[in-house]
Amino acid sequence: MSKEPARQSVRHGAGAPDDGPITRQRILVCALEIIDRDGIEALSMRRLGKALDRDPMTLYRHAPNKAALLDGVAESVLDQLEVGDGDEGDWVTQLRAVARGFRRLALDHPQVVPLLVTRPLSTPLGLRPLGTLRPLEDILGLLTRAGFSDAEALHVYRALFGFLYGHVLNELQELVERPDETDDLLRLGLHRLPIGEFPLLRGLAPVLASYDGEAELERGLDILFAGLSATLARDSDGAAPAVV
Template identity: 40%
Template sequence: MSGQEVEGAARGRRVGLTRSRVLDAALEIIDRDGLAALSMRRLGAALGVEAMTIYHYVPNKDALLDGVLEEVFRQSYSRRLRSGSWQEQLRSYAHPLVDQLREHPGIVPLMVQRPALTSQTLGMMEQGLEVLHAAGFPLPRALQMIHALIGLAIGHVVAGGADDSEDRLGHLAQEDLSTFPLVGRAVQDAGGSHLPEPFETALDAMIRGFEADLSTSA
């Protein structure tokens, strides 16, 4: 290790730098200014250290991006139920994941671009496969289910991430729907009724499909 690297590592220790703090700071930059604004130089400035110091906590920019994704998955995963039926556990993972992506929308393009296959995310996947395989799903199908669930969450946020069907109906009701009679009737018939949010509707349909697969293969 060169003298400059030793000095950088010592400076990092003096300011209480940790990998977790580095990832949190990177996520803050993405939240505030977008993914394109994240650089090692800017991250170092935000943490009060030279950019080279960051490399003692993440070896390169790719590892930094993987780590940021890992942190988002970790935060969502930490909120999930650890018991219950496989359906309940899928729901308890899906909703916090959507919440995390709504809180950090700048991370969504990165999540689409990168698989983020780190030891932590693979560990989460391993636990998910354990639950689904124990429920009777073949492992390849269980893996596909996990990917489908994550894709549903990402797609929902990319599409706007609205969490209130009544808001959507309200916007439609303000339009002139005279030439769209079925749309107008749907809005009128739904008036005053409490509808599930779009993500919940899609998640229900997905889980029912998984249940049908399981009953067919049994």
């Protein structure tokens, strides 16, 4: 869906202090840079003020507290998630593009992922920042225009983002214990498991060691969309929009 003129994406690298006026946009850019570099816990009004070469008290005009600041950062990142308007292909193609875009944002800003995944889940829907709800509204619009009922569209959204949240958290935490080892059991630390136990897991060492986040995403989407299409077609009185 085309972006509204007032919705501007935060651009990385634009937070360096200068003599220009302090705006919410500049504050969010700088806050994102701090989080990207040092994590959420490193962000404070004092540190942000220092990075912008301003008295921290002046920042409270644009963000009353750290929670509001974090919400603004989440909004600014999600604002970069493109959702098609339905004219550029079938619903599966459109949602694949959304999924790929969400993964790219997570990989570009791994320190922000808790703000995109876990923080919203602890906040009632109606109290979340409006910018974090726009992808939901846009995707519901895309799916209802494709022929889904409102309830079906919500079901598809929940299934898609439930999968995406799990995927990005898993991909960002796919760590090897000894990356220089050539033996997959040693690389993953699976040699520490009790001998004779977890035979299937030990046998999957080569597959686990060759984890490919992009390929896993596409494989998961194939399964998800095939299942959704079959389920919705079976449960609906009429024919649900088909996977093409």
